[in-house]
Amino acid sequence: MEKQAKCEEKKIGVIETWSRKHRLLFHGATRHPLILSIRDGSINIASFKSWLAQDYLFVRAFVPFVASVLIKAWKESDENGDMEVILGGVASLEDELSWFKREASKWGISLSEVVPQQANKKYCGLLESLMSPEVEYTVAITAFWVIEAVYQESFAHCIGEDSKTPQELKETCERWGNEAFAKYCQSLQNIANRRLQKASDEELKKAEVMFLKVLEYEVDFWNMSKGNV
Numbered sequence: 634m635e636k637q638a639k640c641e642e643k644k645i646g647v648i649e650t651w652s653r654k655h656r657l658l659f660h661g662a663t664r665h666p667l668i669l670s671i672r673d674g675s676i677n678i679a680s681f682k683s684w685l686a687q688d689y690l691f692v693r694a695f696v697p698f699v700a701s702v703l704i705k706a707w708k709e710s711d712e713n714g715d716m717e718v719i720l721g722g723v724a725s726l727e728d729e730l731s732w733f734k735r736e737a738s739k740w741g742i743s744l745s746e747v748v749p750q751q752a753n754k755k756y757c758g759l760l761e762s763l764m765s766p767e768v769e770y771t772v773a774i775t776a777f778w779v780i781e782a783v784y785q786e787s788f789a790h791c792i793g794e795d796s797k798t799p800q801e802l803k804e805t806c807e808r809w810g811n812e813a814f815a816k817y818c819q820s821l822q823n824i825a826n827r828r829l830q831k832a833s834d835e836e837l838k839k840a841e842v843m844f845l846k847v848l849e850y851e852v853d854f855w856n857m858s859k860g861n862v
């Protein structure tokens with residue numbers, strides 16, 4: 634019986650098990666009021682602009698984090714394919730930074746003057762702590778997957794059926810809500826699941842704590858734009 638339960642768990646994967654176990658928090662991060670207001674068209678543009686400016690700073694800190702996961706994959710991975718997936722992630726961030734600059738200029742935001750808010754600083758600090766060589770590949774790749782998955786699930790919701798997303802925000806939603814990004818997130822999830830399946834109990838625990846922490850920080854990140862509602 635116990636063996637069978639374990640097999641079941643393997644079949645659906647650790648990530649799905651955690652997403653179900655912590656579905657309230659997962660939902661809080663992927664169906665935040667800011668996202669719902671984009672989807673129903675009631676979004677305050679000042680909130681959007683504030684999010685855009687803060688997210689640009691976040692993505693700048695995200696680049697070295699992803700590079701650090703690449704280093705861990707090279708050193709610790711048991712599978713050759715991991716590096717290509719992560720390298721693809723690094724490469725697409727160059728385009729993403731250019732997109733932020735174009736988008737900011739469209740909205741009249743001067744990126745050089747943006748001051749990071751507290752929640753952003755805290756989140757970038759978490760990314761920096763994950764870059765340490767002491768942090769295991771399994772923990773880092775789990776964090777990486779959650780970070781990407783929150784944006785994928787959130788923005789895909791804004792371009793789904795019956796969404797009333799304003800035309801000028803559609804490109805933003807497409808950036809993370811598109812099919813190719815969903816596939817990339819699935820590849821990251823597969824890597825994370827494979828690693829978690831083989832992980833020690835201690836490593837599993839650390840990865841689950843990190844999973845929760847990222848979700849919490851994502852909620853705090855969305856909350857930053859509340860001041861502008």
Ligand SMILES: Cc1ncc(CNC=O)c(N)n1
Pocket residue numbers: 688691692695729780781783784851854
């Ligand atoms: C706060 C936050 N979380 C996740 C992402 C998505 N990853 C890269 O773009 C993001 N841009 N910002």
